[in-house]
Amino acid sequence: MSEIRFRAPRFAPKAGQPFYQELTKRVNAYFEQNNISPKGNAKLYVKTGVLIGGFLAAYLGLVLAAPGFEVAWMLWLALGLLTAAIGFNIMHDGAHGSFSKHNWLNEMAGHSVNFLGASILMWKTKHNTVHHTFTNIEGVDDDIDAGAMLRMAPSQERRGFHRFQHLYFSALYALLYIYWVVYTDYKKYFSGKVGQVPIPKLTRFQHISFWAWKALHLGLFVGLPMWKLGFLPWLGGFMLMGMSAGFVLSIVFQLAHVVTEASFTPYVHGETLETEDEWAIHQIKTTANFATKSRFLTWFLGGLNFQVEHHLFPRISHVHYPDLAKIVKQTCDEFNVTYTEFKTFASAVRSHVQHLRMMGQMA
Numbered sequence: 001m002s003e004i005r006f007r008a009p010r011f012a013p014k015a016g017q018p019f020y021q022e023l024t025k026r027v028n029a030y031f032e033q034n035n036i037s038p039k040g041n042a043k044l045y046v047k048t049g050v051l052i053g054g055f056l057a058a059y060l061g062l063v064l065a066a067p068g069f070e071v072a073w074m075l076w077l078a079l080g081l082l083t084a085a086i087g088f089n090i091m092h093d094g095a096h097g098s099f100s101k102h103n104w105l106n107e108m109a110g111h112s113v114n115f116l117g118a119s120i121l122m123w124k125t126k127h128n129t130v131h132h133t134f135t136n137i138e139g140v141d142d143d144i145d146a147g148a149m150l151r152m153a154p155s156q157e158r159r160g161f162h163r164f165q166h167l168y169f170s171a172l173y174a175l176l177y178i179y180w181v182v183y184t185d186y187k188k189y190f191s192g193k194v195g196q197v198p199i200p201k202l203t204r205f206q207h208i209s210f211w212a213w214k215a216l217h218l219g220l221f222v223g224l225p226m227w228k229l230g231f232l233p234w235l236g237g238f239m240l241m242g243m244s245a246g247f248v249l250s251i252v253f254q255l256a257h258v259v260t261e262a263s264f265t266p267y268v269h270g271e272t273l274e275t276e277d278e279w280a281i282h283q284i285k286t287t288a289n290f291a292t293k294s295r296f297l298t299w300f301l302g303g304l305n306f307q308v309e310h311h312l313f314p315r316i317s318h319v320h321y322p323d324l325a326k327i328v329k330q331t332c333d334e335f336n337v338t339y340t341e342f343k344t345f346a347s348a349v350r351s352h353v354q355h356l357r358m359m360g361q362m363a
């Protein structure tokens with residue numbers, strides 16, 4: 001059987017991009033008037049030091065002091081939460097090229113994901129290309145494809161057990177990181193695709209780098225701690241680290257797009273889809289903010305509670321999103337575009353659970 005060629009969805013080209021043009025003009029003016037760089041600033045670099053320092057301290061505490069499990073579990077949990085935080089704040093900005101104006105620093109920040117067990121090469125296609133361009137387009141956006149166990153979008157097949165998915169989703173979210181590290185990265189590597197979308201051909205150096213990082217991660221997080229702590233204490237700790245990282249990473253990305261207020265676009269593989277909205281409006285209709293007044297969440301989540309601004313301006317560092325949000329809201333008001341924001345983390349979780357419940361019960 002010949003393979004159906006992937007045809008990328010297109011964004012209402014005939015309508016032009018009046019909204020995005022106006023918004024970009026205002027955002028550029030903001031940076032010019034305040035004479036600041038849209039990339040990371042000193043605050044981000046201090047946070048980078050705190051997160052990486054904390055991660056190294058917890059890791060070295062584990063493998064050098066080799067404490068009993070009554071102490072070690074706290075270090076494993078800290079490693080899990082710091083894995084998520086480094087992903088949100090350092091890797092994510094670096095991979096988007098927004099961490100610094102220096103490309104080598106962006107590359108270094110982006111490569112932190114390799115150190116945490118996932119490949120930057122796969123991440124850039126999955127996240128920067130597929131998720132950011134085709135947000136909530138069913139069958140293309142890999143973030144809303146969690147396999148048969150979860151039905152996240154209306155065009156996905158409904159199975160009987162989905163009616164309980166709003167009860168068991170957290171257990172699956174907790175497995176995301178481990179699944180990613182042991183399976184999905186390799187699936188992407190060997191198939192050369194993220195879902196339907198082809199990954200750019202890897203150079204010989206990139207192939208070597210993929211495997212070298214995987215080997216390093218295995219040595220650092222499996223081999224060495226297993227040797228120092230013993231098999232069962234390592235297994236318990238590694239699961240705790242992986243599950244805490246997986247749950248936090250999943251829930252934060254899902255709250256931004258998989259809620260009752262977000263829209264989903266069906267797509268038929270092999271056919272050309274043209275969306276009704278220009279790209280920027282499509283991003284706003286598929287994305288939500290949450291808990292933007294929480295100083296702790298804004299710090300810890302690397303601005304991913306400001307996903308609307310992130311999706312509109314992924315190449316601007318998250319440290320600027322609270323200020324950009326005012327400009328985006330004002331422009332949405334003038335263009336009559338609905339801007340979705342949950343006041344609290346809990347209200348976003350409620351909407352996510354409600355969406356999962358609806359998808360589990362509706363045909």
Ligand SMILES: [Zn+2]
Pocket residue numbers: 092096127132310314
């Ligand atoms: Zn992103």
